[in-house]
Amino acid sequence: MINVNGLNRRYVKIAGFINILAALCVICPWIKIEDSNMNGFGFISYIVSNGIDTSSFFRGLAPIILLVLSMGMAIVLMAHPMRGTAYGLIGFDTATILFLIQEMFGMRSLLSANYNYDSFLIRNFNIGYWFALILILLGLIYSMKSAKIDPGYIVLVVMSVVWLFPIFYIVMNSLRGEGNFYVNYLIPKEFSLDNYKQLLSSSSKFHYGRWFLNTFIVSVFSCVISTLIVLATAYTISRIRFKGRKLIMNLLLVLGMFPAFMSMIAVYYILKGIGIAQSLLALVIVYSASAALTYYVAKGFFDTIPRALDEAAYLDGASKWTVFTKITIPISKPIIIYTILTSFTAPWADYIFASVILGDKSDKYTIAMGLYGMLTQDNIDKYFKQFAAGAVLISIPIAALFISLQKYYVEGLSGSVKG
Incomplete structure (x- = not known):
């Protein structure tokens, strides 16, 4: 085990290599739309050509941009191992995972504007998306190991999100002033205490x-x-x-x-x-x-x-x-x-x-x-x-x-x- 600037050199190399592989998954088949497979960049072109609104465009674009940025940060970390760079890679990997997961559920409403999708979009994502998600998760684990941070914290964070999300969902719905039972977004467009007053x-x-x-x-x-x-x-x-x-x-x-x-x-x-x-x-x-x-x-x-x-x-x-x-x-x-x-x-x-x-x-x-x-x-x-x-x-x-x-x-x- 070789330590450089307080980092585990072996894990630095593994984390960097995995993050580079994850970013390369963008050029693989990413999503299936209208019976045609598109890679990540083709998906972005599809969104632009169909005139999708800015927020939806960001939802589709952000995971791919973050994958590329994570690859860049991984290359920098392998060239110049420093704790600050390792923490930066951990941050990019975490953000990438979150945006990949939200894309899994959020892109349904994006595409249903033009096409009839009656089920979750999960089945429409292809091998590139799933490999990117798995690899970036492994990259996060090894990034944390390189900085000598216990990866067990990942489990705790995931469990916290699982437990806290229903609470957050109920609180947001209690403050929602518009709509009725079902809406395809989480954060209310209009916050109000009327639900409490009426109750x-x-x-x-x-x-x-x-x-x-x-x-x-x-x-x-x-x-x-x-x-x-x-x-x-x-x-x-x-x-x-x-x-x-x-x-x-x-x-x-x-x-x-x-x-x-x-x-x-x-x-x-x-x-x-x-x-x-x-x-x-x-x-x-x-x-x-x-x-x-x-x-x-x-x-x-x-x-x-x-x-x-x-x-x-x-x-x-x-x-x-x-x-x-x-x-x-x-x-x-x-x-x-x-x-x-x-x-x-x-x-x-x-x-x-x-x-x-x-x-x-x-x-x-x-x-x-x-x-x-x-x-x-x-x-x-x-x-x-x-x-x-x-x-x-x-x-x-x-x-x-x-x-x-x-x-x-x-x-x-x-x-x-x-x-």
């Missing part, structure tokens, strides 16, 4: 405020009851040795492996039989009843607390209840926060049980059920933007909770792993 207005067809209140009531009561049950169960199994303890642990563990929806029909008929179906009370009972099945994380945390603390308290005459409330609970803040968060978020976002138990009782709907009603065939075209606004609003409390309490959330999990 929260009293004249709205959908009673978002009532849904929010119902969801909040169910989540808070379910959270309090579930947290108490989980902590009591976990502490009992962790600290007290009694006959049948192992059997109960195994039984709870096995029952927790079965998905909850397997029992929802039976649960509904039980609730109907006792006369509380289609009520918020029924939801609270359902969400809280199975809380003990999730005891194992809290038990793992309690196992890490030294038993010497309990024994010292017993010697001073403390009862088990006193030890639990005065000693264990005060030093168990992380696991308590973790339990509260998980117990609160489950009913906040649940749709399956709410839809079965509440049925057509619209005045008892939770947020999940109400928002789903906006996506029916009759409503989606008119109310999709309001649905997006509602999705943004309902995510704010959960996001705020996790951001403010993430320290305790991580500590709670790490403590349970140690146990």
